[in-house]
Amino acid sequence: MRDELKGRRDMGLTRIPGLLFGGDYNPEQWPEEVWREDVRLMAEAGVNLVTVAVFSWSRLEPAPGVYEFGWLDRVLDLLHANGVAVDLATATATPPPWLVREHPEIQPVDAAGTRLEFGSRQGYCPSSPVFRAATVRLARAMAERYREHPALAMWHVSNEYADHTAECFCAESARDFRRWLQARHRSLDGLNAAWGTSCWGQHYTDWTQVEPPRKAPGPVNPAQLLDWRRFSSDALLACFEAERAVLKEVTPDVPVTTNFMSVLRDLDYWKWAECEDVVTDDAYPDPADPRAAVKAALSYDLMRSLKRQPWLLLESAPSAVSWRPVNVPKDPGVMRLHSLQALAHGSDGVMFFQWRQAKYGPEKFHSAMLPHGGTATRRWRETLALGADVRRLAEVAGATTRAEVALLLDWESWWGLEAPESMPSDRLRLHELLLSWYAPLHARGVAVDLAPPGRDLSGYRLVIAPNLYLCTAEHAAALAAFEGRLVVGPFSGVVDAADQVHDGGAPGPLRDLLGVRVEEWRPLPDGVTQELVTTDGTRLLARTWTEWLDAEETEGTDVLARYRGGPLHGRPAVTRRGAATYLSCLPEDPAPLLDDLLTAAGVTGVAGAGLPADVEACRRGRYLFLLNHGAGPATVTLPEPGTDLLTGRALPAGPVTLGPRDAVVLKPRPTTP
Known part of the structure; x- marks a missing residue:
């Protein structure tokens, strides 16, 4: 407890x-x-908690510096008197009409150069100094007004960053981008080297020549796009941090959050979460x-x-x-x-x-x-x-959850992987790659964490990297230091932090760890599959992606599965070196491989084996949640006796039937000494 x-x-x-x-x-x-x-x-x-004032800027500040807090005072007083706490928004998610009309330059510009009009929500340029200054002024006014209000439980900055405005291509964003690039690359020589501007005649001789990756006649430099993704995430984060700094100055003991949007590609949530209290x-x-x-x-x-x-x-x-x-x-x-x-x-x-x-x-x-x-x-x-x-x-x-399996997720690798018009295939989508491993783990009731590749992984038994397209020496060192079972998916270790292919090709800095070398990418056309056969005779089908893999001459590397048929016939498809497994393809059903990995790692589901297809099992602290997502009843075996907190029923160990879309939350019975 x-x-x-x-x-x-x-x-x-x-x-x-x-x-x-x-x-x-x-x-x-x-x-x-x-x-x-x-x-x-x-x-x-x-x-017991409501979120208030998310889109209220135009009501709270109807004119520059003119605040009308009376109505919000009455709302907060009424909520508090009735036992309801408040997650109070800073109201900065949508600038008011007067600010937009006085400063039309704060409205965002898309990649084609069109300035977007007022009339929806979240219409702002993240790099605009006028917009940022106005949000900070309002945040300070809100904090000073409600710092002592008993209803205030949490601050809610803006709303769903990157929902409508993930990037802006205006002149102010271009200036901010250049400042960001100067801080990252130090010099034009550094920028030209990182972006490989000798390709397609893009060599820059003055910082003023550098612009955002607006719509161009053909494919845009993928290194420029990668830095743009980094910058755009950081530009929005700077907006959040500017407001958070004021809130922490005035109300240091009130937690600060902004609401994320699940598995969102546009923002590096590892970086963002470091700046949040909740x-x-x-x-x-x-x-x-x-x-x-x-x-x-x-x-x-x-x-x-x-x-x-x-x-x-x-x-x-x-x-x-x-x-x-x-x-x-x-x-x-x-x-x-x-x-x-x-x-x-x-x-x-x-x-x-x-x-x-x-x-x-x-x-x-x-x-x-x-x-x-x-x-x-x-x-x-x-x-x-x-x-x-x-x-x-x-x-x-x-209550907290302890997981023995981790999936690796790196936003910069995600951005690089999905660069448009420059990859061997545009069918490799990171969210789908994550789901391809997560779904069978979820079906087996195996608790899963997600982690960035550089995090200490020592608490896990099995770590799966569905894809690490961008892989640095530091990432590789962290994975090499991991002592459990490791799985690395295809098209990994391809490029460095500048989106430049590693010397010697893939898997780059992972080569010694995995004991393989990728000679050629062989993406599959839509609807085409490639068979592979494991050493025990299990036949699997791969979709979307395969690789011409060299592993035969590498000492200590075992071939666990080979391709069958076609140009890759007989070549390695899945290999293992020590405790590290490499998949050069995307199996339609990775379950047979996963089951072997879980057994080798000593990982079992929280409710034992044989969960019904539509039943989800999660353990949170000592509490076991069993959720039936199906339209019919399902029977699950309880691993221990306890009490269902939802009904108060005492349940023995053994089978229990869940009705359609029903659940049990089992609190284990205390053990007698």
């Missing part, structure tokens, strides 16, 4: 007992007579996607891994969203099941967008805890029931 409480203290929300439950609240969209009804219903549902996430699994549960679990495990402590699901949808081409609602029981899944993977609460369903605007058809139909609806009944479940699980707060 001591470790569980420590995790909660690290999160910084000890003033709110138990798990958090609530959602975004937009009182400015409603007349004040509705507010009292809102807080009454919040109390009925068990809401990791929070917005997650919207698609009810129409048969892989929704697996994708959500992967994103939740990433959130837990970013700071290796409990996190918070800050936004999710009670039912349908409003922004997909077809917005499928959640069937009865799915909202509960999705919420329990987040708790199982380390969230210390369940929050939604939003509390009361909007009457107007682009999100008027986005579901809410309190729908258009009010309290005489199934959705409201499910909100009440979920609030009761969250209260029953209060003791889970702060």
Whole structure:
């Protein structure tokens, strides 16, 4: 229990007992007579935290330096009087019309040179000094106004960075990019060397010649694109850090967050998480996607891994969203099941967008805890029931997860891998590569962390790098120091930090560790597969990618599988040197290889073997979560006796049947001395 409480203290929300439950609240969209009804219903549902003022800049500062806090004062006072704490946004996610009209240059410019117009949200250039100064002024005014307010539990900076504006190509961004490049490369000679500008006649002789990678006649320099991705992530992070600095100056004891967007390519969340007190996430699994549960679990495990402590699901949808081409609602029981899944993977609460369903605007058809139909609806009944479940699980707060398997994820390698128009194949997508390994681990109830390649990996038994296209000597040294089982996927160790191919070819600095050399990439056309056969006769099919691999002459390298048929017939497909395995292909089903690896590493699932296909098993601290994502009943064997916290039932060890979309949260029975 001591470790569980420590995790909660690290999160910084000890003033709110138990798990958090609530959602975004937009009182400015409603007349004040509705507010009292809102807080009454919040109390009925068990809401203890709401996010307020995310898009309220134009209401809080209707003219430059003119603040109207009265309405927000009344909202916070009312919430506090009714036992609801506040995740208070700095309201800087969308600049107000007066700022845009006085300074139209703060609006973002796309890669084709078009300046985007006001009328949506998050329309700003991250590098604009005018925009940044205005956000800092408002953040300071908010902090000084509410520093002593008893409702204030957490600061929420901006909203979903990179959702609408991940990059800006304006003249101000170009100046900021050049400053960033000068700090990174020190000189033009350094830049020209790193970008390989002798290719295609791109040699620069003055910094003013360097521009963002705007739309060009043909493929853009991939090294320039990689630095642009780094810069764009850093430019947005600088916006966050500028506001955070003010908040920490004025309210040093109030935790600060900004809401992430699950497995998002545009921002290096390892770097961002270092600057947050609490990791929070917005997650919207698609009810129409048969892989929704697996994708959500992967994103939740990433959130837990970013700071290796409990996190918070800050936004999710009670039912349908409003922004997909077809917005499928959640069937009865799915909202509960999705919420329990987040708790199982380390969230210390369940929050939604939003509390009361909007009457107007682009999100008027986005579901809410309190729908258009009010309290005489199934959705409201499910909100009440979920609030009761969250209260029953209060003791889970702060519990941590111990994983023996890690998946490696490096954002810079991701950006390099998916550079457009310059790769052997554009079919290698990192999110899909992660899922190809994560899905069978998830199906076996194996707890998984995600980790950057340079992190100390000593606590794991098995580490899987689905792809490390960009691999440095430091990355290779960290992997070589790892004493457990290691798996490296194809097209790894290809380039260095400047996106330049390693001398001698792939796998570059991993060559001694893996004992192989890649002679040729052989991507497969769509719909074409390549057979391979393991040493025990198991036949597998590879898709998308294969490689001409040399391993025969390398001492100490064993061939675990060979290609069968075609130009690669008889050549190595999967190899092992010591405890390190290399896959030169993408098996359609890696399960046979994975099972051998798990056995060799001594890793088992948290609920033993033989989980039904639609059942998810997660252990969080001492609590075992069993979630049935299927439309029919499923029987699972409990490894120990205990109490189901959701129902209060005492359950013996042995088989237990879960109804469709039902769950058990097992608290083990104390052992007798």
